[in-house]
Amino acid sequence: MSAGSRTLEDLRSLLTSCQGADSQQRVKFYDSWAETYEQDHSMMDYRAPHQAVHFLFENFSGHPDEVQVLDVACGSGLVANLMVELGFQHFLGVDGSRGMLDQAAKTGLYKELKLALLGTEPLPAQPGVFDVVMIVGALRDGFVPFSVVRELCLAAAPGGYVCMSRNGLESESGNQYKVSLEAELQLMEEEGLWSHVATKETDRYMIDMYSNCDHVQKDKYLHGTMYLYRKFLL
Numbered sequence: 001m002s003a004g005s006r007t008l009e010d011l012r013s014l015l016t017s018c019q020g021a022d023s024q025q026r027v028k029f030y031d032s033w034a035e036t037y038e039q040d041h042s043m044m045d046y047r048a049p050h051q052a053v054h055f056l057f058e059n060f061s062g063h064p065d066e067v068q069v070l071d072v073a074c075g076s077g078l079v080a081n082l083m084v085e086l087g088f089q090h091f092l093g094v095d096g097s098r099g100m101l102d103q104a105a106k107t108g109l110y111k112e113l114k115l116a117l118l119g120t121e122p123l124p125a126q127p128g129v130f131d132v133v134m135i136v137g138a139l140r141d142g143f144v145p146f147s148v149v150r151e152l153c154l155a156a157a158p159g160g161y162v163c164m165s166r167n168g169l170e171s172e173s174g175n176q177y178k179v180s181l182e183a184e185l186q187l188m189e190e191e192g193l194w195s196h197v198a199t200k201e202t203d204r205y206m207i208d209m210y211s212n213c214d215h216v217q218k219d220k221y222l223h224g225t226m227y228l229y230r231k232f233l234l
């Protein structure tokens with residue numbers, strides 16, 4: 001089925017088909033979704049990249065054009081596309097899906113794009129170099145394990161920002177992931193690795209494709225949370 005003829009119901013079936021997948025199966029799913037990812041996400045009113053980039057920018061001090069950005073789970077490049085509008089210019093992207101990286105390459109925005117299944121393979125980024133590390137839409141059960149936040153912090157330069165955005169899909173494993181993630185974020189602060197800058201909730205992350213109703217309700221949205229941390233100047 002071509003993306004143009006897809007409905008929200010079709011997308012719901014597609015998403016339901018990969019519920020419970022592990023991260024290896026997940027990135028294969030994204031390989032097959034890559035070509036229509038942006039069009040389909042626009043239909044689902046996926047606002048997370050826009051919200052995360054503005055959340056970062058509200059709290060950011062520095063010259064965007066001088067900043068090295070690491071875009072983790074970069075997908076097709078939506079985050080970099082929005083950051084460019086705010087003056088950011090230097091991007092390295094990482095994703096576990098070759099198909100998504102091929103789409104990101106077409107933007108022409110990334111200096112480098114690297115393939116890695118995070119949680120299984122180490123984050124392929126030089127430590128202590130990146131002024132901004134972004135991860136949007138991938139800190140979820142079956143995607144990127146919460147423990148990878150330590151690698152995000154390691155990649156950040158002293159004084160660099162780590163901006164994380166995730167949806168608040170309610171499920172037993174989703175709730176457990178959130179508890180574990182937030183405990184890890186706090187533990188890292190107690191260990192003196194970084195300091196908390198801000199947390200912001202959004203009630204319009206994207207249309208809720210997972211509700212128990214018979215049909216997708218276009219006015220029902222998933223909740224999301226954005227976290228911003230700043231690595232200590234050591």
Ligand SMILES: C[S@@+](CC[C@H](N)C(=O)[O-])C[C@H]1O[C@@H](n2cnc3c(N)ncnc32)[C@H](O)[C@@H]1O
Nearest residue numbers: 023030073074075078096097117118137138143
């Ligand atoms: C919802 S998309 C988000 C993409 C992009 N950040 C955006 O907001 O449009 C999730 C991305 O995470 C990637 N991903 C999921 N699990 C991963 C893993 N364990 N390692 C690397 N990438 C992963 C997928 O391939 C996909 O590109």
